[in-house]
Amino acid sequence: MTKNGKSLDKITFNRLCRLYVLALSTIAFSVIMSQVLIKNHLNIQESDSTVINIAGRQRMLSQKLTKEIVSLSRESSLENRILLKDKIKNTLQLWELSHYALQKGNDSLGLPSNNSEVVIGKFKELNISFNSIHLASKAIIKKLETKPDLTLDLFIDDLDNVKKHEGDFLMIMDQIVNQYNLEADERVSWLRRLEEWLMVLTLLILLAEFLFIFLPTAKIVRNSIEKLLLAEKEAKKMAFDADQLSIAKEVSIKELRALSHAMDETLLFARILPNGTIAHIGNKFSRLFKSTNFTATKNLSQVLSIHENEQNVIDELISKHKKTGWQGEVKATVKGGDSIWLEMAIIPFNLTKDKSEILIIASEITSRKAAQLEIERLTKKSFEEEMSQQKIISSKIIENQEKEQNRIAKDVHDGIGQMLTGLKYNLESIDISDIEKTTSKIEHLKELTTNIIKGVRTATFNLTPPELSDHGIVPAISKLSKELGKLTGKNIVFLNKTDFNQRLESLAEINIYRITQEAINNSIKYADSTHILVSLSHSENILSIVIDDNGKGFDPSKVKHVKSGDGGMGLTFMRERIKYINGRLFLNSELGKGTRVTLNIPLK
Numbered sequence: 001m002t003k004n005g006k007s008l009d010k011i012t013f014n015r016l017c018r019l020y021v022l023a024l025s026t027i028a029f030s031v032i033m034s035q036v037l038i039k040n041h042l043n044i045q046e047s048d049s050t051v052i053n054i055a056g057r058q059r060m061l062s063q064k065l066t067k068e069i070v071s072l073s074r075e076s077s078l079e080n081r082i083l084l085k086d087k088i089k090n091t092l093q094l095w096e097l098s099h100y101a102l103q104k105g106n107d108s109l110g111l112p113s114n115n116s117e118v119v120i121g122k123f124k125e126l127n128i129s130f131n132s133i134h135l136a137s138k139a140i141i142k143k144l145e146t147k148p149d150l151t152l153d154l155f156i157d158d159l160d161n162v163k164k165h166e167g168d169f170l171m172i173m174d175q176i177v178n179q180y181n182l183e184a185d186e187r188v189s190w191l192r193r194l195e196e197w198l199m200v201l202t203l204l205i206l207l208a209e210f211l212f213i214f215l216p217t218a219k220i221v222r223n224s225i226e227k228l229l230l231a232e233k234e235a236k237k238m239a240f241d242a243d244q245l246s247i248a249k250e251v252s253i254k255e256l257r258a259l260s261h262a263m264d265e266t267l268l269f270a271r272i273l274p275n276g277t278i279a280h281i282g283n284k285f286s287r288l289f290k291s292t293n294f295t296a297t298k299n300l301s302q303v304l305s306i307h308e309n310e311q312n313v314i315d316e317l318i319s320k321h322k323k324t325g326w327q328g329e330v331k332a333t334v335k336g337g338d339s340i341w342l343e344m345a346i347i348p349f350n351l352t353k354d355k356s357e358i359l360i361i362a363s364e365i366t367s368r369k370a371a372q373l374e375i376e377r378l379t380k381k382s383f384e385e386e387m388s389q390q391k392i393i394s395s396k397i398i399e400n401q402e403k404e405q406n407r408i409a410k411d412v413h414d415g416i417g418q419m420l421t422g423l424k425y426n427l428e429s430i431d432i433s434d435i436e437k438t439t440s441k442i443e444h445l446k447e448l449t450t451n452i453i454k455g456v457r458t459a460t461f462n463l464t465p466p467e468l469s470d471h472g473i474v475p476a477i478s479k480l481s482k483e484l485g486k487l488t489g490k491n492i493v494f495l496n497k498t499d500f501n502q503r504l505e506s507l508a509e510i511n512i513y514r515i516t517q518e519a520i521n522n523s524i525k526y527a528d529s530t531h532i533l534v535s536l537s538h539s540e541n542i543l544s545i546v547i548d549d550n551g552k553g554f555d556p557s558k559v560k561h562v563k564s565g566d567g568g569m570g571l572t573f574m575r576e577r578i579k580y581i582n583g584r585l586f587l588n589s590e591l592g593k594g595t596r597v598t599l600n601i602p603l604k
Contacts, residue, residue: 027202034198048184050110054098055177059170061095062133066166069140073152073159085144092137099130102176116183122176129169136161268342268362272300274322276315279357288364289334300360304332304342321346322358329369330362341369420452468513472503474536476513477545480520481534488524490532497537502603504543511577512545512601515585518570519547519597527551527595538603545599553589 068091072084098109103123105113115123136158143155152159268288270281276299289303301314310331317326326346333339344362430441468476478494485492504512516534523529529551537544571587574597578585582602589595 027205034202035195047110047112048180048187051102051112052177052180052184054109054111055102055173055180058095058098058102059173059177061091061098062166062169062173065091065095065133065137066162069137069159069162072140072144073156078149081144081148085141085148088137089141092134092141096134116179119176119179119183122172122179126169126172126176129165129172132165133162133169268360268364270300270360272318272358272360274356274358276300276318278303288340289332304330306333306335306337318346318358323348329365339366340364341366468509469506472501473509473512474500476509477516477534477536480513480517481532484520484524490524491530492520492532493534495533495535497535500536500538500543502538504601504603508581508601511581512543512599515574515577515599516545516547518574522570523547523549523551523595527553529594541602541604543601543603545601547597548594550594553591553593553595555591556587556589 065088068084068088072081072088075081075084097106100106101109101111103113103115103120105111139158140155140162143150143158268282268284271279273279278298278300281300281303299311299315300318301311304314305311310333314330314332317330320326325348328344330342330344331339332342341364342362343365344360347359347361348356349359350356427445430438432438465476465479467479474496478496481492481494484490503509520532520534523532527549529549531550533546533548535546535548574585578599578601584600586598586600587595588598
């Protein structure tokens with residue numbers, strides 16, 4: 001009983017009831033707060049839509065910029081050129097502002113600066129294409145502002161640079177937009193799951209407290225009182241045991257003093273205060289750093305090094321890890337300037353409740369560290385050389401793959417795509433009520449279908465044949481001539497004048513084959529020729545391949561101004577490939593008299 005007449009268990013029970021009511025109120029409050037916080041966080045995610053919209057707009061601005069620059073190359077009117085130049089300038093400014101805002105944030109656009117590591121990596125990759133297009137566009141604007149009536153030749157390199165990097169920019173920008181979408185979805189999904197789990201967890205806690213705390217509380221409290229009485233007896237026994245422990249403590253202190261003396265003589269050992277000043281330093285430490293003057297105000301860092309920057313590093317380590325501990329390598333410098341590497345451990349310990357110190361235990365690893373640094377230097381040098389070589393090889397492979405894919409896509413689009421479109425329109429125009437016209441159109445559709453099949457076979461054959469890798473350039477060109485003759489109905493003849501049968505490097509053979517293939521395809525598609533002669537000859541140093549046709553011919557001086565159709569891009573394709581293998585290409589043609597393409601490739 002207490003002074004006011006209430007029993008101890010009843011008082012305890014009432015007190016626990018108040019505590020549990022408070023606990024339940026706290027849990028209810030936490031549920032409400034978690035909902036508020038989650039909803040606020042979801043509101044923050046609304047900026048994701050702005051980021052995605054502006055990122056998506058970057059693709060449109062890139063295409064618009066390229067389109068306006070290409071339009072500029074075809075515009076001869078000075079007034080229209082100035083208008084296009086202003087449009088390009090405005091588009092470039094908006095494109096540039098959005099590009100940097102997406103990476104660094106922009107309050108006026110509502111863009112945060114919290115990109116993920118994946119997006120940052122994508123932007124680093126994207127910046128290569130962006131910088132190339134940006135510099136080329138600015139160069140074009142600057143040239144036109146200086147002299148609006150410039151000819152195309154004076155900014156053709158900048159124009160080609162814009163077109164060259166547009167595809168890479170669009171592809172990486174699309175990946176960034178997709179990544180923004182993915183991250184936004186993941187954040188929203190995560191928050192929704194968190195909200196559900198918090199709600200479920202809170203309800204479970206409430207139910208558990210009701211079932212397992214409130215109901216059995218009375219019984220537990222009564223049992224606890226009985227246990228407290230028993231604990232009183234045990235406490236007396238523990239007091240006696242504490243006296244025995246005190247005696248054992250004195251013995252331990254003596255043993256620790258002996259151990260400390262042994263550590264002073266055998267280990268690099270020191271005790272310091274949390275502020276870094278020395279409390280005690282071992283004899284071996286003193287001998288290694290050639291110093292015996294350790295005052296109570298001297299820092300350990302001043303003993304370990306004579307250089308201020310090294311002292312700052314040691315002080316920072318001690319300050320940062322004085323409560324958590326640390327183990328690692330530290331560079332020190334003794335008097336005289338000799339460098340020493342230490343493997344050092346920082347160990348915090350409490351002497352009393354209010355007083356703490358830090359143990360410093362170290363071992364010298366100077367020789368091992370020197371060997372390790374030399375190994376790292378050699379490894380890094382080898383790795384950098386290997387990565388540089390790999391980047392060169394990868395860029396060449398990607399470049400050739402992209403060009404080959406563009407060529408195949410052009411063949412399909414210009415040939416098979418147009419014929420399929422014609423087939424679709426003819427099918428849609430059939431009126432089954434008019435038997436005569438329907439019969440005529442079916443005959444036309446049969447002919448058109450035959451042409452489509454030939455086009456598909458031609459496009460399929462245009463892929464690298466096995467003869468090229470197995471037997472070399474001569475069997476491959478011979479097979480190419482025969483198969484294209486069969487597929488197109490043209491008279492295509494291959495003639496090996498000097499019985500050339502040497503094998504060349506694989507990349508050289510692939511490029512020679514592709515150039516020859518492009519020249520024959522141009523004669524078939526654009527020249528209206530009936531006969532094509534492919535002749536091959538060689539000398540000691542030069543391999544020469546000539547492709548002649550009896551087609552309608554053209555004016556070669558106009559081809560360099562053509563950017564689509566009639567072989568313009570095909571000629572660019574051939575010139576890039578011949579340049580890659582250090583060869584030369586000559587084009588001779590005359591209207592109504594056919595065309596000759598000559599390839600000269602060095603053999604040594």
